[in-house]
Amino acid sequence: MDRMLFHETFSQLHASDGAKQEVLQMKENRKHSRRRLAGAARVAGIAAAAMMALVVTAGAINVATDGAFLEGFTILWVGDKEFVAQNEAGDEVYMVSADDGIDFVTEEDGRLILHADREIDITDALTENGSYHYEYEVTVSSEDGREDTEVFIVDVTGSPEEWTATQRNGIGVAVTITSENGEVSRDILVGAEAMDAEGAATDMESGGKSASVVEYQTAE
Amino acid sequence: MTDSQFEKAVETYGDMIFRVAYSYLKNRPDAEDVMQETLLKLYQEDSRFESEEHRKRWLIRVAVNQCKSTLRSTWLRRTVPLEEQVDTPVFDRPEQSELFDQVMALPKNYRLVVYLYYYEGYQAREIAEILHRNLSTVQTWLMRARGRLQQSLKEAWSRNG
Numbered sequence: 001m002d003r004m005l006f007h008e009t010f011s012q013l014h015a016s017d018g019a020k021q022e023v024l025q026m027k028e029n030r031k032h033s034r035r036r037l038a039g040a041a042r043v044a045g046i047a048a049a050a051m052m053a054l055v056v057t058a059g060a061i062n063v064a065t066d067g068a069f070l071e072g073f074t075i076l077w078v079g080d081k082e083f084v085a086q087n088e089a090g091d092e093v094y095m096v097s098a099d100d101g102i103d104f105v106t107e108e109d110g111r112l113i114l115h116a117d118r119e120i121d122i123t124d125a126l127t128e129n130g131s132y133h134y135e136y137e138v139t140v141s142s143e144d145g146r147e148d149t150e151v152f153i154v155d156v157t158g159s160p161e162e163w164t165a166t167q168r169n170g171i172g173v174a175v176t177i178t179s180e181n182g183e184v185s186r187d188i189l190v191g192a193e194a195m196d197a198e199g200a201a202t203d204m205e206s207g208g209k210s211a212s213v214v215e216y217q218t219a220e
Numbered sequence: 221m222t223d224s225q226f227e228k229a230v231e232t233y234g235d236m237i238f239r240v241a242y243s244y245l246k247n248r249p250d251a252e253d254v255m256q257e258t259l260l261k262l263y264q265e266d267s268r269f270e271s272e273e274h275r276k277r278w279l280i281r282v283a284v285n286q287c288k289s290t291l292r293s294t295w296l297r298r299t300v301p302l303e304e305q306v307d308t309p310v311f312d313r314p315e316q317s318e319l320f321d322q323v324m325a326l327p328k329n330y331r332l333v334v335y336l337y338y339y340e341g342y343q344a345r346e347i348a349e350i351l352h353r354n355l356s357t358v359q360t361w362l363m364r365a366r367g368r369l370q371q372s373l374k375e376a377w378s379r380n381g
Contacts, residue, residue, distance in 0.1 A: 001338065001369060003338050005315060006338040008312075009316040012310075012311060012312070014235050014238065015234050015235055015238035015252055016248075016252065019234075019252040019255060019256060020231075023230060023234075023255070024227060026260060027226060027263050149325075149327045151327055151329075
């Protein structure tokens with residue numbers, strides 16, 4: 001690739017003078033910081049979901065919000081795939097899982113199906129090898145119109161009867177589904193450990209936040 | 221760090237941090253937030269840097285971590301996109317615009333290593349050190365990114381004559 005063209009192109013990408021001036025002011029007093037929870041949305045009408053509240057002791061949402069939630073928080077489910085993390089001050093972060101849902105591996109008519117960019121019957125592969133690995137790209141759209149491509153990595157181990165499937169999305173969130181003795185359980189792992197499959201290091205130089213596990217269940 | 225040292229750091233590294241963040245996030249407001257937070261971390265950092273290069277690598281690393289935090293806080297907000305977002309610079313020449321668009325169409329890890337390699341001039345080994353990744357991972361990302369860019373740019377430029 002033409003390195004000169006690359007340099008000419010990206011040298012036209014500048015932070016605004018206003019942002020630079022602002023940071024000089026921000027250092028004087030961080031209370032003037034315009035930092036916000038990027039993409040965080042205020043969610044109304046969650047009262048009906050209050051009965052589904054699960055108090056979570058781990059700090060996963062602290063990680064997810066870069067420490068913005070410094071105290072305990074509560075997870076309020078507002079749908080099969082949507083939840084709100086709410087701290088004691090009433091601040092909320094609204095999250096929605098991917099359209100294809102948390103259950104990216106399901107048992108259907110005795111077959112084990114991986115729901116990725118297409119449906120894949122992994123029963124035979126798991127029987128033969130005891131593991132199955134799949135990577136695919138997902139276009140993720142934000143409400144503000146942003147789009148980006150994420151590489152999702154799925155690893156399934158075990159047998160078609162008892163298995164563990166983990167889906168890592170490349171930005172520090174891993175969802176694990178385990179099927180054991182006919183019971184299905186799910187975990188979300190947020191933070192550096194969730195990125196291990198990519199070989200990511202811990203965030204030592206940004207203040208180092210440990211990974212946390214949120215155990216959850218969907219409402220009946 | 222004194223005020224004048226901080227002002228100099230903003231001048232010296234502000235755009236570099238912004239470009240790293242923009243390469244990762246493809247979004248000006250978030251990239252500017254990352255630039256500011258990264259510089260404030262530098263301001264508050266007590267440790268001494270062995271050299272300017274050491275400081276620069278530290279800033280890149282912190283900026284990338286800050287970008288990841290930003291993405292985590294918007295975890296998979298997967299909805300119908302609004303109008304096509306227009307948040308790109310205006311370029312002097314069409315080939316610059318095309319190159320920028322094609323780089324931004326790559327997955328974010330590819331974009332980042334491509335930027336560090338072609339703009340900042342780091343070798344794959346150095347990028348691996350900065351990002352705390354395996355060398356083979358960085359080499360793979362670079363190879364795939366180059367392959368995709370060659371193909372997409374060839375198509376775009378032949379399309380445009």
